[in-house]
Amino acid sequence: MAKRQSCIAVSFALMASMTIGMADVAGAAQNPCSSIVNESGSEVTCDPIDLEISSGELSLPIPAIGTSVGVAEISSNPSDSGDSMYVANLDGVVTVSDLTSAGVISSGVSACSDSFYALAGYKESDNHAWYFNNAGSGNWIGSGSAVSADLSAANIITNATNNCSIVANPTNRNNYVGLTTLHPQIPIVLGANCASIPTDTVNVHGWVSGLAYTTLARTCWWGIARPGTDELSTADVGFNSARNWFSTLPANCSNAFDMVGVAVHEWGHVYGLDHASSATHPNLTMSSVSAPCTVAQRSLGKGDILGLLALYP
Numbered sequence: 561m562a563k564r565q566s567c568i569a570v571s572f573a574l575m576a577s578m579t580i581g582m583a584d585v586a587g588a589a590q591n592p593c594s595s596i597v598n599e600s601g602s603e604v605t606c607d608p609i610d611l612e613i614s615s616g617e618l619s620l621p622i623p624a625i626g627t628s629v630g631v632a633e634i635s636s637n638p639s640d641s642g643d644s645m646y647v648a649n650l651d652g653v654v655t656v657s658d659l660t661s662a663g664v665i666s667s668g669v670s671a672c673s674d675s676f677y678a679l680a681g682y683k684e685s686d687n688h689a690w691y692f693n694n695a696g697s698g699n700w701i702g703s704g705s706a707v708s709a710d711l712s713a714a715n716i717i718t719n720a721t722n723n724c725s726i727v728a729n730p731t732n733r734n735n736y737v738g739l740t741t742l743h744p745q746i747p748i749v750l751g752a753n754c755a756s757i758p759t760d761t762v763n764v765h766g767w768v769s770g771l772a773y774t775t776l777a778r779t780c781w782w783g784i785a786r787p788g789t790d791e792l793s794t795a796d797v798g799f800n801s802a803r804n805w806f807s808t809l810p811a812n813c814s815n816a817f818d819m820v821g822v823a824v825h826e827w828g829h830v831y832g833l834d835h836a837s838s839a840t841h842p843n844l845t846m847s848s849v850s851a852p853c854t855v856a857q858r859s860l861g862k863g864d865i866l867g868l869l870a871l872y873p
């Protein structure tokens with residue numbers, strides 16, 4: 561297979577979505593890009609694969625042609641803005657998108673009235689087989705267990721469980737296989753990014769240390785770039801072991817987070833949902849900020865369900 565050299569044209573559009581056109585030229589990989597010039601129509605003769613692209617507070621490497629990579633974080637801090645990003649490389653055309661949603665949290669409309677949803681650009685067409693690694697557990701408060709909380713969350717997403725009397729039966733499915741000693745491929749170094757390719761293709765959830773304190777959980781996912789909607793290949797979820805977690809709201813709760821609710825949110829990412837702004841859609845499960853000592857996020861809102869039905873009718 562011939563080495564590739566790439567001509568790159570960069571342009572930014574609204575919503576921080578960026579496309580990079582890459583034309584194949586012989587001789588490529590000897591000349592990796594050190595940067596991509598943010599200049600519409602400009603061309604750079606270098607190989608951009610693995611070049612880090614920054615958008616907001618996040619950055620990701622440009623993945624190989626035909627693949628995609630994404631990251632999303634849910635925060636305990638309403639002023640956090642760098643919360644999701646996605647880079648897809650379809651036949652040499654790279655699309656970068658992110659959603660920033662910082663802002664003052666309003667009361668918003670109720671979860672059952674808020675129809676907003678955003679799609680990340682991929683879906684999971686298979687029965688999603690996944691594992692849990694319970695090593696390095698965060699501070700667990702009260703009864704229940706992390707793995708049962710995560711399993712409940714998976715089923716809430718695939719059954720579209722809600723308190724809104726919305727009857728929905730999306731076609732996505734999950735299959736919890738069991739515990740594993742594999743680690744979720746979530747970078748444990750503060751500020752590090754998801755890798756351009758996964759080191760395994762096993763879907764692993766578990767505990768991660770070293771995340772920013774305000775990052776409650778982080779999902780890294782990888783996909784196969786396709787015209788239209790990409791196809792998920794692997795998704796790993798890491799929960800912040802430095803935080804306090806529960807699955808049954810404790811009496812006198814203080815600064816602890818609902819594992820079920822946060823996990824439902826992460827499962828939303830696994831199945832292709834992007835964030836709803838915490839400023840304007842604070843009551844949806846896909847809001848990018850989670851408050852302590854509430855279980856509200858574990859019940860899907862109208863927009864969360866409409867997003868799932870858009871991908872899995």
Ligand SMILES: [Zn+2]
Nearest residue numbers: 632633634848
């Ligand atoms: Zn998120």
